[in-house]
Amino acid sequence: MIEPFIAKFLSPTKAFRRFSILLAIYHSAEISQQLIGKQTHLSSSMVNNYIKQLKEEGQISVIGTTNRNQRYHLTASGHHELIESLVMYSAEIIRLYSSAKNEFATLFDRFYKEGIRKVVLFGAAETAEVVYAAMRRSDIKVVGVVDSDKGKQGEKFENLIIQPPSSLRSFNPDAVIVTSFGQQEDICRAVENLVGDEIPIKRLSMIGSMEEAA
Structure with missing residues (x-):
């Protein structure tokens, strides 16, 4: 599981936040928004906004009516974004390492x-x-x-x-x-x-x- 960390020089971008949330959902469909926020270092309101956006864009599907019973699944499009983001993230880390x-x-x-x-x-x-x-x-x-x-x-x-x-x-x-x-x-x-x-x-x-x- 790739999690963001408190960095002095590197600030999480919107792309990285989306990537983190998609990755959290990929690892556990039963994960709560609260736990997503804990893993990604995002506020509950920010997680909620990203979840809504990802759902509207067709990257994830949501089953359930409340945060407690909701389950999240990556769609084919969401899985494609996850893999693409992982490749780009890895490439940037390798460049920094080099x-x-x-x-x-x-x-x-x-x-x-x-x-x-x-x-x-x-x-x-x-x-x-x-x-x-x-x-x-x-x-x-x-x-x-x-x-x-x-x-x-x-x-x-x-x-x-x-x-x-x-x-x-x-x-x-x-x-x-x-x-x-x-x-x-x-x-x-x-x-x-x-x-x-x-x-x-x-x-x-x-x-x-x-x-x-x-």
Whole structure:
């Protein structure tokens, strides 16, 4: 289920709202307007307006007289719009992903000029996947990935195995890149306690900033 999220730079468009509602109905014909609103982050009145519009356009059919007993079904036209929207949405996400990788790759070129050749990523989340992909476009090699989450340790990350933070020194990296955006200060202190001043710590949120350059 694709759900919208609270974004600072990307605002949901009308097309995305329609897509979200159609997708919610596709997954469950018995879904209530209240639950649709919760899943799509839309108000009840806005969901109601979209439902009316989609019904009038022939994208959905509605059975029932009240919100409590109404059931929704995608028509052939509605299913076509859903698939078309999914393809367009996926294409836009891929373009954004590609742009992010290109920007990170450009920033990592500066690391190379600083003499950094081998790095360890701290944080095995989605951001780390983007960083790893960007690193493959640079001359810097990711030699390890560590995470404090014991549930992730031992799992595969690309061609690497996620290790506990205590293994940082064993990789003998030129730098540690903190790819997690949450609790960065705590993570940096933990890394400093493990490696001291011998290995530079690069916070992803500071890459390219004046503080990082200092």
